[in-house]
Amino acid sequence: MFDLDRWREIFQTINKNKxxxxxxxxxxxLGILIFTILFGMGNGLKNTFYxxxxxxxxxxxxxxxxxxxxxxxxFKENRRIEFKNxxxxxxxxxxxxxxxxxxxxxxxxxxxxxxxxxGNYTVRAVHPSHQYLxxxxxxxxxxxxxxDIKNDARVAVIGxxxxxxxFGRDNAVGKYFTLNKIVYRVIGVFSDIGSGDREERNIxxxxxxxxxxxxxxxxxxxxxxxxxxxxGASGARRLSKDIEKLLKNKHNIAPSDQNGIYIESVIEDLxxxxxxxxxxxxxxxxxxxxxxxxxxIGISNIMVYIVKERTKELxxxxxxxxxxxxxxxxxxxxxxxxxxxxxxxxxxxxxxILKSMGRKLEDWFITNPNVSxxxxxxxxxxxxxxxxxxxxxxxxxxxxxxxxxxLRDE
Amino acid sequence: xxQIKELxxxxxxxxxxxxxxxxxxxxxxxxxxxxxMGSSGSGKSTLLNIIGMLDExxxxxxxxxxxxxxxxxxxxxxxxxxxxxxxxxxxxxxxxYKNAAENVxxxxxxxxxxxxxxxxxxxxxxxxxxLADWAHHLPSELSGGQKQRVAIARALASxxxxxxxxxxxxxxDTKTSYEVMDFLQGINDEGKTILVVxxxxxxxxxxxxxxxLKDGVIEEDKVVEQVRASQYV
Numbered sequence: 001m002f003d004l005d006r007w008r009e010i011f012q013t014i015n016k017n018k019x020x021x022x023x024x025x026x027x028x029x030l031g032i033l034i035f036t037i038l039f040g041m042g043n044g045l046k047n048t049f050y051x052x053x054x055x056x057x058x059x060x061x062x063x064x065x066x067x068x069x070x071x072x073x074x075f076k077e078n079r080r081i082e083f084k085n086x087x088x089x090x091x092x093x094x095x096x097x098x099x100x101x102x103x104x105x106x107x108x109x110x111x112x113x114x115x116x117x118x119g120n121y122t123v124r125a126v127h128p129s130h131q132y133l134x135x136x137x138x139x140x141x142x143x144x145x146x147x148d149i150k151n152d153a154r155v156a157v158i159g160x161x162x163x164x165x166x167f168g169r170d171n172a173v174g175k176y177f178t179l180n181k182i183v184y185r186v187i188g189v190f191s192d193i194g195s196g197d198r199e200e201r202n203i204x205x206x207x208x209x210x211x212x213x214x215x216x217x218x219x220x221x222x223x224x225x226x227x228x229x230x231x232g233a234s235g236a237r238r239l240s241k242d243i244e245k246l247l248k249n250k251h252n253i254a255p256s257d258q259n260g261i262y263i264e265s266v267i268e269d270l271x272x273x274x275x276x277x278x279x280x281x282x283x284x285x286x287x288x289x290x291x292x293x294x295x296x297i298g299i300s301n302i303m304v305y306i307v308k309e310r311t312k313e314l315x316x317x318x319x320x321x322x323x324x325x326x327x328x329x330x331x332x333x334x335x336x337x338x339x340x341x342x343x344x345x346x347x348x349x350x351x352x353i354l355k356s357m358g359r360k361l362e363d364w365f366i367t368n369p370n371v372s373x374x375x376x377x378x379x380x381x382x383x384x385x386x387x388x389x390x391x392x393x394x395x396x397x398x399x400x401x402x403x404x405x406x407l408r409d410e
Numbered sequence: 411x412x413q414i415k416e417l418x419x420x421x422x423x424x425x426x427x428x429x430x431x432x433x434x435x436x437x438x439x440x441x442x443x444x445x446x447m448g449s450s451g452s453g454k455s456t457l458l459n460i461i462g463m464l465d466e467x468x469x470x471x472x473x474x475x476x477x478x479x480x481x482x483x484x485x486x487x488x489x490x491x492x493x494x495x496x497x498x499x500x501x502x503x504x505x506x507y508k509n510a511a512e513n514v515x516x517x518x519x520x521x522x523x524x525x526x527x528x529x530x531x532x533x534x535x536x537x538x539x540x541l542a543d544w545a546h547h548l549p550s551e552l553s554g555g556q557k558q559r560v561a562i563a564r565a566l567a568s569x570x571x572x573x574x575x576x577x578x579x580x581x582x583d584t585k586t587s588y589e590v591m592d593f594l595q596g597i598n599d600e601g602k603t604i605l606v607v608x609x610x611x612x613x614x615x616x617x618x619x620x621x622x623l624k625d626g627v628i629e630e631d632k633v634v635e636q637v638r639a640s641q642y643v
Binding site: 004005009012013016017312313315316317318319320321322323324325326399402403404407 | 459462464465484485488489491492493497499503504505507508516517519520521525564568
C-alpha cells in the first residue's frame with residue numbers, strides 16, 4: 001500500500017488508459033452523487049421538522065381536561081372534567097422540584113374595541129410564566145407580572161398584529177381599550193417569530209383578572225408547564241406519568257381512561273416526528289446505498305473487462321517474475337484508487353448541488369439540505385471498501401492468468 | 411545447469427489424450443548455446459515452457475542450477491523465474507504503454523531493486539543492445555529488430571542463469587534475424603547459457619548444439635560448428 005513504485009505503476013496505467021479509467025469511474029461518480037443528494041435531502045427534511053418545533057420551549061408539557069369515558073368510584077361515565085386553581089397549586093406542591101415554569105391558561109374569544117376600531121380576537125388569561133413557555137418576545141412595554149396577578153389588574157399584553165389592526169401607527173402601550181366592553185390598559189406589545197401571524201393576533205391578560213370579572217370562578221382551561229432540563233427526556237416521560245396519575249386520582253378518573261385528561265409533551269411529539277424523519281432517512285439511505293452498490297458492481301464489471309483486455313500484459317508481468325500477490329495488489333489498489341478519485345468527484349458535485357440549493361426548496365419541506373462530516377467519513381470508508389469489493393473478483397481473475405496461456409501467439 | 415530426466419507431458423483435449431513429451435533426457439552445461447529444433451507439434455515449445463516454469467511436467471525430474479523444480483507454488487515459480495530465467499519471445503511481448511527503459515526495468519521492479527538502480531541498469535543493458543538513444547521511446551515507435559533487442563535487454567537485466575528464447579527471430583526478416591543472433595552469440599561468448607527454440611536451420615546453425623525433437627522424443631542431439639552471424643551483418 002505504501003510502496004511508492006506501486007503507486008507509480010498505477011498512475012502510469014491510469015494515465016495511459018484515460019478513457020478506460022473514465023468509463024470505470026463514471027458509475028461510481030454517479031452512485032456517490034445520487035447518494036449524497038438523496039441523503040442531503042433527507043437531512044433537509046429533518047431540518048424542516050426541527051424548525052417547526054422551535055415555536056414552543058421544547059421541554060413544555062400541556063395538560064388539559066376532557067371527558068371521563070368510564071364510570072369510576074361511583075361516578076358515572078361521560079363526566080366533564082374541569083381544572084381549578086387548586087390543580088395548579090397541587091402540581092406546584094407535588095412536583096415543584098421538577099418543574100421550571102408553570103402557568104394556567106383560559107382562552108376565550110372577545111370583541112375588542114379601541115376608539116372606532118373593532119376586532120375579534122382570542123384572549124388568553126395566563127400566569128407570568130407563560131411568556132417563557134410560549135417563547136414570547138416583548139417588543140414594547142412589559143409582560144404580565146406577579147403584581148397584576150395579585151391585584152387582578154385590568155391590563156393586557158397584545159400581539160404585534162393586534163396593535164397594527166387597532167392602533168394603526170400609534171403606540172398602544174399605556175392606551176385603554178375594551179375587551180367585551182370591559183376597559184383594560186395595554187401594558188405591552190409582543191412578537192413571536194416561531195409561531196407566526198396567528199399567535200401575534202392573541203391578547204394576554206392576568207388569569208386572576210379574567211376569573212374574577214368574567215366568570216367569577218376558579219376554573220382554568222389548561223395547565224402548561226416546563227420541566228427542569230436536568231431530569232432529561234426519560235425524567236420528562238416519568239413526570240408526565242406522575243402528573244397523569246395524580247390528577248386522575250384527584251378527579252376520580254379510571255387509570256385506564258384515556259379521555260379524562262390529556263397530557264401532551266413537546267419532546268415526545270418531537271421525538272415521534274423525528275422518528276418518522278429518521279425512518280424516512282433510513283429508506284433514503286438504503287436507496288442511496290443501492291445506487292452506490294450499482295456503481296460498485298459497474299466498476300467491478302469494467303475491471304473484469306479490463307483484466308481480460310490486459311491478460312497478455314499480466315502474462316508478461318508474471319513471466320518476468322510478478323508474484324500472484326503483486327498482481328492482486330496491483331489490480332486491487334488500482335480499483336480502490338479509481339473508486340476513491342471518482343467517488344470524491346461525485347461527493348464534491350453532490351455537495352456543491354446541495355449547497356447551491358440552500359433554502360430554495362423550502363416550499364417542498366426541505367431546509368438547508370446537507371451532508372455532515374460524519375457522513376463524508378462514512379462515504380470515504382465505504383468507497384475504500386467498495387473499491388476492495390469491486391476489485392476483488394477482477395484481481396482474483398488476474399492472479400489466475402496463466403502466463404503460458406496469456407503469451408500464446410494467436 | 412539444466413538436468414532433465416524422463417520428462418513426460420500430455421494434454422487432455424476433450425476426450426483425446428495428447429502425449430506431447432514422451433520421455434526427454436537432456437543435460438545442458440553452463441555456457442552452452444543450444445537450439446531445440448523440430449516441426450510444429452514436435453513438443454519443442456512445451457519443453458521450453460516446462461524449462462521456463464510456465465508449465466509443469468507430469469513425470470520425470472527437472473533440476474535447474476542444482477534446484478529441483480517440482481510442485482512449485484505460483485509464488486515460488488515467480489521467484490525462480492525472476493531469479494534464474496530471462497525470456498525472449500517471438501512476438502517480443504513488450505508492454506505497449508511503457509517505454510523501452512521501463513520495459514527493461516520491469517523484472518528488476520519485481521526483484522525489489524530500488525528505482526535509481528533500476529534506471530541505471532536498464533540504461534546499461536539498453537546500451538549493450540545499442541538502443542541507449544531509444545530508451546524513452548514506446549515499443550510502437552521501434553522497428554521489429556529494435557523491439558527484440560529491447561526484449562533481449564529486458565531478459566538480461568535480471569542477470570539470469572539461463573536465457574530462454576522461443577522463436578526469437580520468427581517475426582523478423584533474415585537480415586534482422588542475423589543481427590539478433592549476433593547479439594545472442596555475443597552474450598553467449600560472455601558465458602551466458604542460452605536455449606533457443608527455432609524451426610529455421612540457419613538459425614540453429616548459429617548455436618553450438620542442436621537438439622532435434624520429433625513426436626515428443628529427442629531424435630538427434632549433436633554438437634555443431636558454430637556459424638558466426640557477424641559475417642552476414
